[in-house]
Amino acid sequence: MSDQTAPEPKAEPFEPKVVAFCCTYCAYTAGDLAGSMRLEYAPNVRVVKILCSGKIDAVLLLRAFEDGADAVYVAGCNIGDCHFLEGNLRAIRTVAYTQHLLREIGLEPQRLEFFHIPASAGPLFAQRANEMTERARKLGPNPLRSRRTERAGGKLQRQPDPHPPLPEAKLGRLIRHEERMAESQTP
Amino acid sequence: MIVAERKPLEQIEGMIEGMQKILVAGCGTCVAVCMAGGEKEVEILAAQLRMRAKLKGIQRTVDEITVTRQCDREYLDQLAKYVGQYDAVVSTACGAGVQFLAERYDDKIVLPALNTLFIGVAEGPGQWSQRCMACEDCILDQTGGICPMTICAKNLLNGPCGGTNHGKCEVGDDRDCAWTLIYRKLEKLGRLDYMRKIQPPKDYSVMTKPGRYSHEAYEEAEKKEDKE
Numbered sequence A: 001m002s003d004q005t006a007p008e009p010k011a012e013p014f015e016p017k018v019v020a021f022c023c024t025y026c027a028y029t030a031g032d033l034a035g036s037m038r039l040e041y042a043p044n045v046r047v048v049k050i051l052c053s054g055k056i057d058a059v060l061l062l063r064a065f066e067d068g069a070d071a072v073y074v075a076g077c078n079i080g081d082c083h084f085l086e087g088n089l090r091a092i093r094t095v096a097y098t099q100h101l102l103r104e105i106g107l108e109p110q111r112l113e114f115f116h117i118p119a120s121a122g123p124l125f126a127q128r129a130n131e132m133t134e135r136a137r138k139l140g141p142n143p144l145r146s147r148r149t150e151r152a153g154g155k156l157q158r159q160p161d162p163h164p165p166l167p168e169a170k171l172g173r174l175i176r177h178e179e180r181m182a183e184s185q186t187p
Numbered sequence B: 001m002i003v004a005e006r007k008p009l010e011q012i013e014g015m016i017e018g019m020q021k022i023l024v025a026g027c028g029t030c031v032a033v034c035m036a037g038g039e040k041e042v043e044i045l046a047a048q049l050r051m052r053a054k055l056k057g058i059q060r061t062v063d064e065i066t067v068t069r070q071c072d073r074e075y076l077d078q079l080a081k082y083v084g085q086y087d088a089v090v091s092t093a094c095g096a097g098v099q100f101l102a103e104r105y106d107d108k109i110v111l112p113a114l115n116t117l118f119i120g121v122a123e124g125p126g127q128w129s130q131r132c133m134a135c136e137d138c139i140l141d142q143t144g145g146i147c148p149m150t151i152c153a154k155n156l157l158n159g160p161c162g163g164t165n166h167g168k169c170e171v172g173d174d175r176d177c178a179w180t181l182i183y184r185k186l187e188k189l190g191r192l193d194y195m196r197k198i199q200p201p202k203d204y205s206v207m208t209k210p211g212r213y214s215h216e217a218y219e220e221a222e223k224k225e226d227k228e
């Protein structure tokens, strides 16, 4: 996800890109711990920190694949340990639903996974990162990756509603693919 | 609220086969609440259609927009500056919204992305049930707030029938007997005498389709204006 515009290296062997959405309180802390413990794990994993795994959304997960990720996983706390009580339960449901959406499209649902990684489990964090990278390697490149920069549409500007039923959300707005592409193309 | 579910992706794919520019238009009211056609579902559907096209090696642009409601002209007007550029508009509103959109932009192909199910309520997260079938002559005052037209499999206005089975319906154990529910509720309210009242046959003539309605306040005003 990070180097969107970098040209694809031609003859080099396939190196999967894996996106890990990690919750602040458990998985991300475990990642920190893995670092402190100087554990080595696959450099293919790009960690995205989210406040709670419950924040994850089918739209976000789909967009990661649309933008060319070979595998994506969401990592949250153990059942019963969620800082927000049931965020991880929601994340599990969202991931299962998104797997169904991927199947509908014709993309392998195994490219997406949910893991429980408690804050104290540095080695488990490394193990999961390796596991998912290995899985992506077996599945091969995401077929969408080669066409990821092609313009295929996005969200249209809506006139502000003079009488909105709810105030427009200002915070937490997702940056759309289009905007990002436009940003990366302006020098 | 109108409850709807999204059609299978295959079916939507079939409708837009061969088209290159698609606009997915969402509705931010009923179908947003039942997680079938609101802003988020529009984003999901549009992303799926884009990814599907890329996987199949087809050239296709899918844009997305969600208006507050598709059953009001004011909101449909907001699409005016976009609609012209597309081969088709896929609407994720209920059937009424799809038709109104198609009427407003009558030279455009407008396609439904949802199956409209019923007028219902949210039972819990992700669960809805039908509660009213718009019979145009509500009798909930007689039945303790439980609709026999909708809940009773046989639409019985004077129930229960002989098939009531320990609180379940003889049609299937998965459904409650509406008239047992009504009896229990009336008992609770101390209004059991309502069970003895005989409901006259339902006047189905008022249910003729398509339903039309104009608010009296507006009718009066219009009449006055006409006179002046």
Ligand code: SF4
Pocket (backbone or CB within 6 Å): B002, B027, B028, B029, B030, B031, B068, B069, B070, B071, B072, B093, B094, B095, B096, B097, B098
């Ligand atoms: S178009 Fe249908 S779904 Fe949308 S607000 Fe109107 S009735 Fe509800």
Ligand code: SF4
Pocket (backbone or CB within 6 Å): B131, B132, B133, B134, B135, B136, B137, B138, B139, B140, B147, B148, B149, B150
């Ligand atoms: S009687 Fe039932 S179907 Fe008729 S209007 Fe009332 S709730 Fe709706």
